[in-house]
Amino acid sequence: MTIAQDWAEKYRPTKLADVVGNNKPLQALRDWEEEWEHGVPEKKAAILSGPAGVGKTSAAHALGKEMGWEIIEMNASDQRTAGIIEKVAGSASRMSTLTGIQKRLIILDEADNMHGSADRGGTRAITNVIKKSNQPIILIANDLYALSSTLRSHCVNIKFNSIPQRSVLPALKKICKMEGIICGTGVLEKIAENTGGDLRSAIKDLQATATDKKEIEVVDVTTAERDTKESIFKVLTNVFKGRDPVEAYRATFSLDETPEDLIQWVDENLPNQYLDKDETLSEDLTTAYHNLSRADIYLGRVRLRQNYGLWRYAGFLLSGGTAMAKKHSHSGFRKLQPPSMWRRMGQLRSKRNMRDNIAAKVGLHCNEPIRDCRIDLLRMYGLLLKNEDYAVDAAYSLELDVDEIAYLTESKRVTKKIQKIYDASREMMHEKEDEDIDVFMHAPEKDRGQSTLDSMFSAEKDLAKENQTEGKEKDNPKPAKSQKTLFDF
Numbered sequence: 001m002t003i004a005q006d007w008a009e010k011y012r013p014t015k016l017a018d019v020v021g022n023n024k025p026l027q028a029l030r031d032w033e034e035e036w037e038h039g040v041p042e043k044k045a046a047i048l049s050g051p052a053g054v055g056k057t058s059a060a061h062a063l064g065k066e067m068g069w070e071i072i073e074m075n076a077s078d079q080r081t082a083g084i085i086e087k088v089a090g091s092a093s094r095m096s097t098l099t100g101i102q103k104r105l106i107i108l109d110e111a112d113n114m115h116g117s118a119d120r121g122g123t124r125a126i127t128n129v130i131k132k133s134n135q136p137i138i139l140i141a142n143d144l145y146a147l148s149s150t151l152r153s154h155c156v157n158i159k160f161n162s163i164p165q166r167s168v169l170p171a172l173k174k175i176c177k178m179e180g181i182i183c184g185t186g187v188l189e190k191i192a193e194n195t196g197g198d199l200r201s202a203i204k205d206l207q208a209t210a211t212d213k214k215e216i217e218v219v220d221v222t223t224a225e226r227d228t229k230e231s232i233f234k235v236l237t238n239v240f241k242g243r244d245p246v247e248a249y250r251a252t253f254s255l256d257e258t259p260e261d262l263i264q265w266v267d268e269n270l271p272n273q274y275l276d277k278d279e280t281l282s283e284d285l286t287t288a289y290h291n292l293s294r295a296d297i298y299l300g301r302v303r304l305r306q307n308y309g310l311w312r313y314a315g316f317l318l319s320g321g322t323a324m325a326k327k328h329s330h331s332g333f334r335k336l337q338p339p340s341m342w343r344r345m346g347q348l349r350s351k352r353n354m355r356d357n358i359a360a361k362v363g364l365h366c367n368e369p370i371r372d373c374r375i376d377l378l379r380m381y382g383l384l385l386k387n388e389d390y391a392v393d394a395a396y397s398l399e400l401d402v403d404e405i406a407y408l409t410e411s412k413r414v415t416k417k418i419q420k421i422y423d424a425s426r427e428m429m430h431e432k433e434d435e436d437i438d439v440f441m442h443a444p445e446k447d448r449g450q451s452t453l454d455s456m457f458s459a460e461k462d463l464a465k466e467n468q469t470e471g472k473e474k475d476n477p478k479p480a481k482s483q484k485t486l487f488d489f
């Protein structure tokens, strides 16, 4: 069986003129590009923000292609620690003028998705890369305001909007024509309506509808289930405001959440939602928590016996049980919020990841097992970073980012002093890179071996080394490599 090519990819526009809708943002993008033709503009980066599937990534790539710029893309599936952004985007953004080749466009997709542990410190690193860049950089984000104000202030902000139906329809018609699909009346309108200005989803729905068919009718229209954030809020509103237990329970069926997760949502919001007008705890709250505790007992049994059939009792008790606990309705709007436990767990996890990442760097530098570094050496490096004479060297040798320096120096926030140490260490790193380029440029042709680019983009190799360290710790705690000590610098 052959797997059909994804139409959204197949019909991705390759020219800016083919990008549908959003004329003003596209013009702003062209204006920014024009500035590059006259040298390095004041704003070296542009942020393309807006809803999903409206052509932001396509526009960035189309621009690069049209201009004949070399494109370097880092998307969310790449590991984007501050160090790696510095290495990949940083060296790419500074290098081409040295080697005299074409401009290089750096595209950072999902720039608003830098919160995971792996992306820690990434936002600050991007700002630094932009400051020092002499190459165009495009950041792509759904939520502009998820990016720091400092980062935004260094960029041209270009906002994309949902694509109006009148533009989605011709795009879909064109695809039908290319694929030889005959459409009955109203089919494309229905698809366009369902996808609310998201052209990617519209194309995907069209492909799903037209699979194995040459002619499609309205009844064939298949719309992919889209689990939006709104849906959990809708279900919770049903649970907290409604009185019918069966309806509340049924509402949970549309969610892609397990009762394990759903109970956390209900637990988090229940006290606030069932608070009496005079802000006293109501009897309803006691009854609802009683039902919730029963649901929790069932969840415990599911875990213990691995009997997932019991989930339905838990699901009913936590939704219907909560809804029917009300003796009277609790009017007025009260904000719903995600479980704070997840946030706390996330913070703990990110702290642990931070500690482990630093320990891995120390391990690589000192050629020590990570476990020992975690226990003994992190404190030592903390002391070195607190000492003015050693701080910059320590940060440089370990390639620490600001958050890591703050962690090691036990500072609650990134102070000016920490930023200074970090800046000085990066300066040191760039000087070293420039020296390397100099050595390379002056080496005889035959000794150059790999191209400059290969030697500069050593990020992947470094990453592999980092990963190796973890592996080596298990297999061979001390690989044969010359030992470096704390006193090396």
Ligand SMILES: Nc1ncnc2c1ncn2[C@@H]1O[C@H](COP(=O)(O)OP(=O)(O)OP(=O)(O)O)[C@@H](O)[C@H]1O
Pocket: 007, 008, 009, 011, 012, 013, 018, 019, 020, 021, 050, 051, 052, 053, 054, 055, 056, 057, 058, 059, 140, 141, 142, 163, 171, 199, 200, 201, 203
């Ligand atoms: N304005 C558009 N013009 C033409 N095709 C589009 C447009 N918007 C989306 N598409 C189609 O949808 C696909 C995805 O678009 P693209 O990746 O550019 O969206 P995006 O706005 O970057 O979305 P996300 O924020 O999810 O990354 C493209 O391959 C293309 O087929």
